[in-house]
Amino acid sequence: MNKLILLLIFVNIVGQSPANAKKRSSVYPKHLRCEYLINPRGLDIMKPRFSWKLEATNNRGFGQRQTAYRVLVASVDKLLAQEQGDMWDSGWVASDNMQHIEYSGRDLQSDRTYYWQVQVKDESSTESAWSETATWSTGLFMPSEWQAKWIGSHEVYNPSVSDNNISDPWFRKLIELPEKPGKATLFVASVGYHELYVNGKRIGDQVLTPAVTDHTKRARYVAYDIAPELRKGTNVIALWLGTSWSIFPAYILQDGRPLTPLVTAQVAVYKEQSPKNGAVPMATICTDASWKTHPSPNRLLGKWDFGKMGGEIWDDRNTVPDWNDLTCDETSWKAATVYAIKLQLSAQPVEANRLFGEIRPVSIEARPDGSYRVDMGVNFAGWMEMAVNGNEGDTIRFQYSEREHDDMTFNLYSAYVIGPGRKGVFRNRFNYSSGRWITIQGLKEKPRVDDIRGWLVRTDYSDASRFECSDTLQNWIYDRVLWTFENLSLGGYIVDCPQRERMGYGGDAHATSETGMFNYQLGAFYTKWMQDWRDVQGTESMVGNMLDTSYARKAVGSGRLLQNGVLPHTAPTYWGGGGPAWGGIVVTLPWFMYEHYGDRRVLADNFELISGWLDFLNSHTQGDLLQRFGGQWDFLGDWLWPDATAEGMNNDKPETLCLNNAYYVFNMRTAAKIARLLGKKNEANRWEKQAEASAAAIHTHFFNAADNSYADGSMANLAAALLAEIPPAPIRDGVMQRLEREIREVRSGHIHAGITGGALLFKLLRNEGRDDLIYAMMSKETYPSWGYMKANGATTIWEMWEKDLPGHSLLHSSYLYPGAWYIDGLAGIRRHPDYPGFRRFIIRPPAQNATDVVWTTANFDSPSGLIKLRWSRMSGRLQLDITVPPNTVAILQLQPEDAIDISKYGTISALGEKDGRHCYELKPGRYLLGD
Structure with a gap:
């Protein structure tokens, strides 16, 4: 026995010797994504983009990098096992890029599945193992490929009744197949929600499908793999439609679209699992007049209207248990009605609900x-x-x-x-x-x-962060902010509240978008929402008719089609009041996405939208100042600040004109950066010039030299002016000091701002690294504060700072902006302003006296890899546990009293000082500092 053990040990040692083992790469590619999604189905993008992250093969190593990559794309998965890509072999590309690699192979075909994997070379040019295989499937690229008809039932909703009067209809179709298929992808687009069944079995676990979209222009299709449930012989495909958005007043048109749930669906059934180009399907099934329909026992209660979203009623006396199975008796079922409507059909580029x-x-x-x-x-x-x-x-x-x-x-x-x-x-x-x-x-x-x-x-997006600290109030706020965010993110956009309105306000998005990005994987989510904003552009906003719901697009009043750059205040929903900061989200959100994800395409896709919006605003300027436009609800500045109900609407007051002008300049400066990145120098020069002229006009009209304030001296106006770079350089520090005095002395450390003003305030303070001022506001437990909500039994974040005002939501998007600060402020994981996508990032723990927090721990799954950070202060000494993911660089920024002796660490380089902080460069690896 002992001789056998010795022999095995000898063989093992010989097997591991350099002469007998291939050198292992320091990194391995994982977490493959296509257009931000995991193995997406039905994409209608001709040149999709690939991304991956790297994991270290030795967790104790340092400096792991990618120096080259190779991507293979195949039409059949077995080709990848032979290291062949019949669709695309990128060859070795000398690059450290691992984000948004654009497909550059043969033309993709509609309704096909493609397989891909990636291999990289590390810092020593050693090749990694191939990644696991990832997939994506294509949708239908050309409108002419859609053969299916739009069908519905004969029941049509009557808007004049007090409640919905139609059933959620069933549809079914019997089909014959000569053999069991290898491939069958059913594309389903519906106006209103749908569920799909094949031979009595529900397909998929998604709910409230598809994602909400502007049904005056578009319907989104979902791709379902139904091949596993089809069999030789007779089969039944069944669809169940939900009334929901099909009767939403903002989607009611005057061109004859019926007010009833509608569906169009088709599937090409192939014998082969991976049919070749030009292969003929054994059957093609499309929705048409041959489908049968019957009322289901389910019906919408309410009107899917402002404050009338209602619920559902199920009448079990009318149930048909086998309605979706072969055993169902279709005798009493009627032929489906074919409707001739014109909607652009697009894939759903976002995770399902x-x-x-x-x-x-x-x-x-x-x-x-x-x-x-x-x-x-x-x-x-x-x-x-x-x-x-x-x-x-x-x-x-x-x-x-x-x-x-x-x-x-x-x-x-x-x-x-x-x-x-x-x-x-x-x-x-x-x-x-x-x-x-x-x-x-x-x-x-x-x-x-x-x-x-x-x-x-x-x-169904994924988490990106985990955070905890020594301050129990901060843990409660962080947890409730995220819980509230999740409750608002239903349908591929963020609603203001899920009960009264369900509208996608652009102004509220300032309070939610960076909180979302720092805590969740939302690249696909926000890409889809930006398409919604492109769809609604050119439609007039409220013009004061907040509760006029007869038609969203009528000849007079709310919703006229102006065909210019104007934007309503919500997308894809059209309704609601707002102001320039509401439409202005179309500039700021793409820029935030570029900073966070390194996504240039989102800038290019939305550049025309951005340009049109700024042209619209410019048409309402006089003497370089933006003038009031629209109706009562179209020029709001800040909204829902403390005591807002007592003070009344502020859209006719000078402070609102000041704030909206500052935001206009902020939009132009951001748009100019986008234009320069895209090589559009003329637009960049024009916006930069106008921004400077408008900034000077704002300073002339609204600056109060006596106390270095703007307009009413509110936090909102001071923050907006500073964020937009309104103050001339010599007085900027004085304006910042005035803002600090407003927070600490005038408001005794409490916040005094609302949705837009508060979001701008927190954005400014995060940019400035003023964790002390943010923490002052976040640590309060009296009105107005997040702690006040906790003290009054809240389980979600309220719409207003006041407690329990009738008619206002207790689950709302208003004050979610601290969610980003917990990651990039209190934890200290910050984006680098010069390196989008976290390939280089900043680690900056709060200064010693900025907060009362003594430790934090955070994991942030950035677009470039998992960043881990724990900091603590014991007896005033800062201790750090930092994990820098492969192929990234961390810039550690510390106060002078927290400086470290880098002679102890061979993988840390000193970079000198910046803004009074000592800066160090950390290569990939784990660092325990301060012991």
Whole structure:
């Protein structure tokens, strides 16, 4: 036995000797993405982009880099195993780039699956192993490839009634196949939500599909792989449509589109799993008049209108259990109605909506009136499921509320009608509720906690960050900001609130977009939302008609098609009030995406949108100052600052003119940077010149020399002026000091700003590294503050600073801007201004006396890899644990009192001082500093 062990040890040593082993690369490519997505289906992009990250093969090593890459793309996966790419072999490209590598191979074909992998060379030119295989499939590139018709039922919604009057319809089609197919991708585009079934089985786990889009112009299709469920012989494909957005007033046109849910779908069925170009399908199935339809037992309650989003009612007396299976009797089903409508069909370039985090009740109270009050323990937007029982025809009603003392808020309610089986299960399908409390009426006995559960519904993006610190209040705020964000991100855009409006406000996006990017993987999400903004451009905004919902695009009033650069205040939803900072998100969001993801295409795709918007604003200037335009709700400045309801709307006051002009300059300066990057020198010069002229005009008209303030001296105006570089250089420090005095002395450390003003304030202070001023506001527990919300039992972030004002949401986007600061401020992981995409990034812990926090730990999965950072201060001494991912460089910036002796560390270089901080360069690897 001992001889055998010695022999094995000898063989193992010989096998590992240099003469017998190939040198291993220091890195390995992982986390492959195509257009930000993991193995996406149905992309309609002719030149998709590939990205990956690198992992170190030795966690104790330093300096791991990529010096070259090779990408293979194949039409059949087995070719990759032979290191062949029949679609594209990039060859070895000497580059350290691993983001947004554009496909440059043979022309892609519609409705095909492609396979790709990547190999890299490390800092020693050693080749890595090939990555795991990733895939993507294509959609239908040409409109002429769509053979399917738009179909719907004969039921059409009547806007004049008090409630929705049509059912969510079923559709089905029998098909015959000569053999089991190898490939069958069904493309489904719907106006309104849909679910897909094949031979009785639900396809996919996504919900509330497709993502919301502007149905005056576009419908998005979703690609489903149905080949595994098809079989030789007779099959049935079934679709269930939800009314939802099909009757949204802003999408009601005068060109004859019926007010009813619609669908168009088609599939080419192939024998082969990977058909060759030109292959003939064994069958092609398209929606047309041969499909059958029948009303389902489900119906939208409400009108899908402002404050009337309602819920759903299920009538179990009308259920047909096998409606989607072969056994169904179609005798009473009618032929589907074909509708001739014109909508551009596009792929859905964003993750689907899914259910997250099962929520159980914390208590159920029986009340004297026979109803039951359920406390779910947390305010959330999503689905509810409950087992019910009773006599046939009994109606069980559910009312949803954000407020403990109200049975129902914002007209959110659902119902279930008991069928002959005397019991059933209510579950959402094509709508969702929002609230913490549920009032249940009609039950004959108290439900059990196990009878009820809920789920958050949101777009299925991935997390990017984890954060925790020694300050329990900051942990609570961070957690609630993220929970609120998730509850608002349903449908491929951020809503202001999920219960009353469900609109994608551009102004609110300033409060959410960087919080989103620093905490979630949102490249695809924001790319899709920017397409929504392109779709709505050219449509007039509110003009004061906030509640006029008869038609979004009518001859007079709200929603005229002006065909210029004007933007409504929301996308893709059109409604809502706002001001220049609302439309201005079309400039700032693409720039934030470029800084964060290194994405140049998002700048190019939206450049015309940006240019049109600035041309529109320029047409409303006089003497280099932007003038008030639009109606009552079209020129808001800051919004929902403390005491805003008492002070009234501010859009006719000088401070609003000042703020909107400063934001206009901020837009122009940002747009000029975009233009220079894209090589558009004329536009860059024009915007830079106008920005300087407007900045001088703002300073002349609004600067108060006595105290170095602008307009009313508010935090919003001071921050906007500084962010837009309005103050001449000699007085900038004085204006910054005035802002500090406004926070510390005038407002006793409390914030006094709203949605837009607060977002601009936090953006400025984050840029300036003023963690001390942000922490002063974040550590308060009295009004107005986030801590005040906590002290008053909040489980989500409110719409207003005031407690429980009637008619206002307790789950809202207003004040989510601290979410970015927790990562790039309190944790200290910052973007480098000169290197987009985190290939170089900054580590800057807060100064010793900036906060009361004694330690933080954060993981940030950046576009270039996982950055880990823990800092702590023990007896005033800073200790750091930093992980710099492969192929990146960290710039460590420390206060003089925290300087380190680099002689102990061979992989750290001193870079000198900048802005009073000692700077060091850290190559990839893990560093324990300060021990």
